[in-house]
Amino acid sequence: MDSLKLESQLCFPLYAASKEVVKKYTPLLEEIGLTYTQYISMIVLWDKKQITAKALGECLFLDSGTITPVIKRLEQQGLVTRQRSLEDERSLIITLTQSGELLKERAKNIPQKIGSCLKLDRDEAMMLYQLLYKVLGKEPI
């Protein structure tokens, strides 16, 4: 049998489904002025309020080449501030601003809107979630 077929490789539906789901977010995120990457960065910041660039990158599986310009754009929008750590000047501390905090209110119904347009029931979504975290080699929380 031919393993070099699109249908025999798990990577492809993973890649395609990821893009399709991100695409569903785009119009909703546009209403609040965020890209998908900016959105997941804000999700972490809404939770933690303050985090280093390094820790944020680790949360999101993004390296500094990606995270640095994302943070700068969030700063330009007034959603976060950037400052060097006093204990370790190498570290960049990102802090949620009041304006960033307020944006959370406008984002709060996005997950539910997306959930309702994914054609998975509760058990399927749970199962998919578990399997993806297994691929990531991280425990689902």
Add this chain to the structure above:
Amino acid sequence: MDSLKLESQLCFPLYAASKEVVKKYTPLLEEIGLTYTQYISMIVLWDKKQITAKALGECLFLDSGTITPVIKRLEQQGLVTRQRSLEDERSLIITLTQSGELLKERAKNIPQKIGSCLKLDRDEAMMLYQLLYKVLGKEPI
């Protein structure tokens, strides 16, 4: 409960797992001079030998803005040729070259190498596959 958390949204592990898996392909694909997107394009071409740009884009969930330059780079590498359809000048026909055909041999052990580094057993991989195709709203083949 707070739905605006990274852990409560299916999109995030999907997005992260997709990137991590593509990243596993990168060093293997580098050996044969392809990017991931070029690789999945070649997979379709190894199967079909000839396809229009539109059909290729549909297979891969990619629009012309992405597929056009990808095809041009494959052409520059001598793996495919591009020609307009005689019946419909709007359509671009992409044809696998002999050199493109030969590359298949060098790629043939990639799926197995990737499979062995994903920490999923056979049943889990199958389940993940089915769930992802359900998200894509397409029947798995």
Add this chain to the structure above:
DNA sequence: TAAAATTAAATTGCGCTCAATTAAATTTTG
């Protein structure tokens, strides 16, 4: 303590991704 190694961001360069637009060919419709 001074040199070497490590760490964290930032930068660079290349390619991907998509939305929106454009241009050309074809099909539909009046």
Add this chain to the structure above:
DNA sequence: CAAAATTTAATTGAGCGCAATTTAATTTTA
């Protein structure tokens, strides 16, 4: 048939993503 609508690629512009490199700060080690 001619005008309008549709279809297909190509183009443009903004942002992501990563590998590789650079710069500066800190830690390790000789």
